[in-house]
Amino acid sequence: MAKQVTFKIKRYSPSEDKSWVQEYTIDLRPGMTVLEALWNIVRHVDGSLSFRYSCRGAVCGSCAMVINQAITLACHTQVAMLGTDVIEIEPLPRMKVLKDLVVDIEAFLDKYKSIDPHLKNTLPHERELLQTRDSRAQINDAVKCILCTSCHAACPLTAVDDTYLGPAVLTAAQRFAFDDRNENRDEILKKVNDTEGALGCRTVSRCTEVCPKGIEPSIRIKEIKAQIKKHANEGKL
Amino acid sequence: MQHDLLIVGSGLSGMRAAIEARQRGVECAVLSMVYPIRSHSVAAQGGINAALNNATDKSNEDSWEQHAFDTVKGSDFLADQDAVCVLTEQAIPRVYEMESWGTPFSRLASGRICQRPFGGGAHARTCYAEDRTGHNLLHTLFQQCLALDIPFYQEWYALDLVIEDNRCAGLVAMNMLDGKVAAIGAKAIILAAGGAGRVFAQSTNALINSGSGIAMAYQAGIPLKDMEFIQFHPTTLYGTNILITEGARGEGGYLFNNKGERFMAEYAASAMELAPRDIVARSIVTEIKAGRGFENAYVHLDLTHLGAERITERLPGIHEIALRFAGVDITREPMPVQPGQHYTMGGIDCDATCKTDVAGVYACGECSCVSVHGANRLGGNSLLETLVFGKIAGDSAADFLGTGPTLSGQALLNQRSKDREASLVRRFSTRGDVTVGQVYDDLRTAMFQNVGVYREAESLQLACDHIRKLKRQYTQVGLTSQTREFNLELITALELEGMLDLAQTIAEGALRRQESRGSHARNDYQTRDDENWLHHTLATPGEDGPVFGKKDVDLSRWEPQERKY
Numbered sequence: 001m002a003k004q005v006t007f008k009i010k011r012y013s014p015s016e017d018k019s020w021v022q023e024y025t026i027d028l029r030p031g032m033t034v035l036e037a038l039w040n041i042v043r044h045v046d047g048s049l050s051f052r053y054s055c056r057g058a059v060c061g062s063c064a065m066v067i068n069q070a071i072t073l074a075c076h077t078q079v080a081m082l083g084t085d086v087i088e089i090e091p092l093p094r095m096k097v098l099k100d101l102v103v104d105i106e107a108f109l110d111k112y113k114s115i116d117p118h119l120k121n122t123l124p125h126e127r128e129l130l131q132t133r134d135s136r137a138q139i140n141d142a143v144k145c146i147l148c149t150s151c152h153a154a155c156p157l158t159a160v161d162d163t164y165l166g167p168a169v170l171t172a173a174q175r176f177a178f179d180d181r182n183e184n185r186d187e188i189l190k191k192v193n194d195t196e197g198a199l200g201c202r203t204v205s206r207c208t209e210v211c212p213k214g215i216e217p218s219i220r221i222k223e224i225k226a227q228i229k230k231h232a233n234e235g236k237l
Numbered sequence: 238m239q240h241d242l243l244i245v246g247s248g249l250s251g252m253r254a255a256i257e258a259r260q261r262g263v264e265c266a267v268l269s270m271v272y273p274i275r276s277h278s279v280a281a282q283g284g285i286n287a288a289l290n291n292a293t294d295k296s297n298e299d300s301w302e303q304h305a306f307d308t309v310k311g312s313d314f315l316a317d318q319d320a321v322c323v324l325t326e327q328a329i330p331r332v333y334e335m336e337s338w339g340t341p342f343s344r345l346a347s348g349r350i351c352q353r354p355f356g357g358g359a360h361a362r363t364c365y366a367e368d369r370t371g372h373n374l375l376h377t378l379f380q381q382c383l384a385l386d387i388p389f390y391q392e393w394y395a396l397d398l399v400i401e402d403n404r405c406a407g408l409v410a411m412n413m414l415d416g417k418v419a420a421i422g423a424k425a426i427i428l429a430a431g432g433a434g435r436v437f438a439q440s441t442n443a444l445i446n447s448g449s450g451i452a453m454a455y456q457a458g459i460p461l462k463d464m465e466f467i468q469f470h471p472t473t474l475y476g477t478n479i480l481i482t483e484g485a486r487g488e489g490g491y492l493f494n495n496k497g498e499r500f501m502a503e504y505a506a507s508a509m510e511l512a513p514r515d516i517v518a519r520s521i522v523t524e525i526k527a528g529r530g531f532e533n534a535y536v537h538l539d540l541t542h543l544g545a546e547r548i549t550e551r552l553p554g555i556h557e558i559a560l561r562f563a564g565v566d567i568t569r570e571p572m573p574v575q576p577g578q579h580y581t582m583g584g585i586d587c588d589a590t591c592k593t594d595v596a597g598v599y600a601c602g603e604c605s606c607v608s609v610h611g612a613n614r615l616g617g618n619s620l621l622e623t624l625v626f627g628k629i630a631g632d633s634a635a636d637f638l639g640t641g642p643t644l645s646g647q648a649l650l651n652q653r654s655k656d657r658e659a660s661l662v663r664r665f666s667t668r669g670d671v672t673v674g675q676v677y678d679d680l681r682t683a684m685f686q687n688v689g690v691y692r693e694a695e696s697l698q699l700a701c702d703h704i705r706k707l708k709r710q711y712t713q714v715g716l717t718s719q720t721r722e723f724n725l726e727l728i729t730a731l732e733l734e735g736m737l738d739l740a741q742t743i744a745e746g747a748l749r750r751q752e753s754r755g756s757h758a759r760n761d762y763q764t765r766d767d768e769n770w771l772h773h774t775l776a777t778p779g780e781d782g783p784v785f786g787k788k789d790v791d792l793s794r795w796e797p798q799e800r801k802y
Contacts, residue, residue, distance in 0.1 A: 014722055031476050039444075039725075043674025047718035047726025054275040055443045057479045057558065059372055062275045076561050098414060099723040105272070118380035119339025128336040130348030136341060143341045143366075143373060147274055179339070 002027035010090040012097045034074040051101040061148030066090040071150045071210040092153035117172045120184040135180045142175035144213045151207035163196045167207035167217035174220040198224040239422035245395045248276035249623035250602025251429035252378040257631025268390035277443040281371025283484035284363035286617035287328035292352040292361040299360035301325040311357040312611025313755035317791035320589040324609045331624040340377040342366045353487040355616040357513035363617040368554040398457040399650045405597030406646025409654045416721025420654035425597040425634045432581035432603035438685040440578035441480040450604045452735025454585045460775045462606040463583035465746035469690045470579030471517035475535040478577040483616040486510040493537040494529035508802035515613040515756045518576040522690045537571035582610045591630035601630035612755025669715035673730045693760040697748040742776040
C-alpha cells in the first residue's frame with residue numbers, strides 16, 4: 001500500500017470571510033512535489049482548494065507559500081524530503097489573502113512599478129550595445145529574480161513598514177542601476193536613496209535565506225548602498 | 238467593458254503585439270489567466286535564432302537565407318517558405334530590439350551577444366542568456382509594457398470568442414478571482430494564448446498550456462491547421478519531464494545508451510546529438526524499445542566532460558533543475574532523460590500577416606499556425622516566432638483599426654455571455670460519478686500512449702475511439718466544489734472541454750495522414766509522400782467531430798528534397 005501523508009492547509013473563503021485549517025490525506029507517489037499533491041487534492045478530493053501554479057519547474061514564481069513553517073516554492077519541494085507525515089501549508093505571511101493560498105501581489109507590483117524598472121536606451125538599435133562580461137556579471141544574480149515574492153513576504157521590515165520597497169524590488173533596482181547599458185542608472189539610484197528604499201534595509205537577511213533562486217537580495221542591497229555612497233562622494237547624487 | 242484591441246495571452250507574443258499596437262497609438266488591453274511573468278515563455282531555456290554572425294568567421298558566414306533553408310528542411314518541407322523568410326529576415330532586428338530594451342544576453346569576449354549551435358542549424362546562430370533566455374526576454378517585455386502603461390486583465394480566463402457576420406465582436410471571459418462572467422467588446426482580437434502541450438501526459442509544458450485559446454478559436458469556427466504535428470523534445474528529465482535544453486547538446490553534451498554507446502552515430506552520423514528534435518527523439522525511443530535504455534525508460538545525457546566551470550557558466554539553470562528535481566549533479570554524473578511532448582506545431586490557421594479568416598481576429602505565437610515550423614520546429618525558432626509574429630500581429634491589428642471599423646455584434650456578445658453563465662450554473666449542478674480529474678488523466682495518458690513519437694493506424698484508431706468515449710463521459714462530469722472563487726476544478730473542467738476537441742483534431746488528423754513527415758512518424762507509412770501529402774491539414778468543427786480539408790504549402794523558394802543529417 002502506498003504511504004499516506006496528511007496535509008493541514010490553512011484556508012480562507014473571501015465570500016464568508018472565514019478561515020480554517022482543513023486536513024487532507026492522500027497517497028504519496030515517489031518524487032511527488034507539494035504542488036502535485038495540491039493538484040491531486042483539487043482533481044480527486046476537494047475542487048474548492050485554491051493556489052497559484054504555472055510552470056511547475058521553479059521558473060515562473062507562482063507557487064511561493066509556507067510549507068512546514070518555511071517559505072518556499074511548492075513545485076520544487078518534494079513531499080518525501082520534508083521528512084514529516086503531516087505537512088502544514090499556509091499562504092505567504094504578511095500579504096493579504098484572497099483565497100486559501102492565493103495572496104494579493106498588487107501592492108508588491110505597485111512598488112516594483114514605482115522604481116520604473118526598465119532599461120532606457122535612446123541609441124538606435126541597428127546592432128547590439130556592446131557589454132563586457134564583467135559588466136554583465138554585475139547583474140547576473142539580480143536578473144535571475146522570478147518575482148515570486150518569497151523575500152518580500154519574509155522581510156521583517158516590509159511587515160512593519162508599508163512604505164518600504166522590500167528586497168525583491170530593491171534587487172530589481174540593483175539590476176537596473178548596475179546595467180551599464182541603462183541611461184537611467186542614476187535616476188534608479190535616486191529613487192531608492194532613502195529609508196523607504198535601500199537605506200531602510202537592516203540586513204536581517206531573511207530574504208537571502210528564503211530566495212529560491214539563490215540571489216542573495218541583502219547583498220544586492222549592500223551593492224546599491226555602496227553605489228549611492230560612491231555617487232554621493234562624487235557629487236552625483 | 239470594451240476595447241479597440243484585446244489581446245488574449247500575456248506571453249512573449251501577446252506582450253510584443255501589445256507594445257506594437259500601443260506604439261501605433263492603438264487603445265488595447267491584454268487578458269491572461271496568469272500574471273504576465275508566469276506565462277510559459279518564461280520556461281524557454283536554450284535561446285533564440287538569428288543570423289547575427291557573432292560566433293562565425295568570415296570563411297563561414299551565416300545568413301538569414303541559410304537560416305530560412307535550415308528551417309524549411311527542418312520542417313520536412315511543410316513550412317510555408319515565404320513566411321519562413323519573414324521569420325528569419327526579421328529575426329535580426331527583433332533580437333537587436335530586445336537587447337536594446339534591456340534583455341541581458343550572455344556576452345562574448347568581444348562584448349557581442351553569445352550564440353551557440355542548435356539542432357538542424359548550419360551555424361552557431363542561437364542567441365542565448367545562459368539557459369534562461371525565455372525568462373530574460375519575458376521579463377524585458379513585461380518591463381517595457383509597464384513603461385508603456387499597458388493595462389492587463391490578470392487571472393481572467395477567456396471562454397468564448399464571439400463572431401458575428403464573420404467579424405470580431407468580442408470576448409466572453411471569467412474573472413478567476415470571483416468566478417463572474419463578463420462580456421468584453423472588441424473591434425479586434427489577437428489570440429496569443431500558447432500551445433496545447435497538456436493534452437499529452439509527459440509534457441514539458443507549464444500546467445496552464447491546455448491549448449484553451451486554440452480550442453476557443455476552433456469552437457468559434459476558425460479552422461485549425463496541421464494539428465497532427467506535435468513535437469516531442471528528446472531530452473526531458475526522467476520523472477518530471479522538465480525540459481533539459483537542446484543547449485546542453487549544443488554545448489557538447491553526449492547521449493549514451495546502457496551499453497555506453499553514443500547511439501546517435503547510428504541515426505545521424507554527421508549531425509550526431511545535434512540532429513533535429515524529431516530525429517533525436519525517435520532515436521532515443523528506438524534505443525529504449527530495443528532494450529538499450531535504463532530501467533526501460535530513459536537514456537543518459539552526459540555533460541561531465543565539459544567540466545564544472547563551463548556547465549555552471551553556460552547551463553546554470555539545468556544544473557539547478559537536475560539537482561533539485563532528480564538529485565543529480567550534472568558536473569559529476571550523467572542525467573536521465575527521455576522524450577516528452579514539447580511543442581504544438583499546428584494551431585489557429587493564419588497567414589504571414591497573422592490574419593485569420595475572420596475580420597479583426599489575428600493569431601500569433603504557439604497557438605497559431607502561420608506555418609513557419611511545418612512538420613518539425615527547429616530549436617530556437619519558437620522564441621523567435623513569438624517576437625517576429627507578435628510584432629506583425631500588432632501591426633496588422635493596427636492597420637485594420639486604422640480603416641475605422643465600428644464595434645459590432647454587441648447584442649450577440651451579451652447573449653453569449655448569458656448563455657455561458659447558464660452553462661456554468663448547469664455545470665455546478667451536474668451530479669456525475671466521474672470527476673474532472675479522472676477524464677483529464679485518462680485523456681492525457683491515452684494521447685501519449687497512442688499518438689506519441691511513433692504512430693500507426695491501430696493505436697491511432699484506438700485513441701480516436703477513446704476520445705469520443707471521453708467526450709460522452711465529459712457531459713456527465715460533476716464538480717466536487719460549489720464555490721466560484723478561484724475554482725481550479727472549474728478551470729480544469731473548462732480546459733478539459735477544449736482539450737478533448739483538440740485531441741480529436743490531433744488524433745484524427747494523425748490517422749488521416751498516411752505518411753511519415755517530421756514529427757509525424759507512422760510505423761505503417763514510413764516514408765514521406767509528397768505526391769499525396771505535401772499540403773497542410775485544416776480541421777473545422779462539424780456535427781460529429783472535426784471536418785478535414787487541405788491547404789497548399791508555399792514552395793516558392795526551394796524544391797523539396799530528401800532530409801538527411
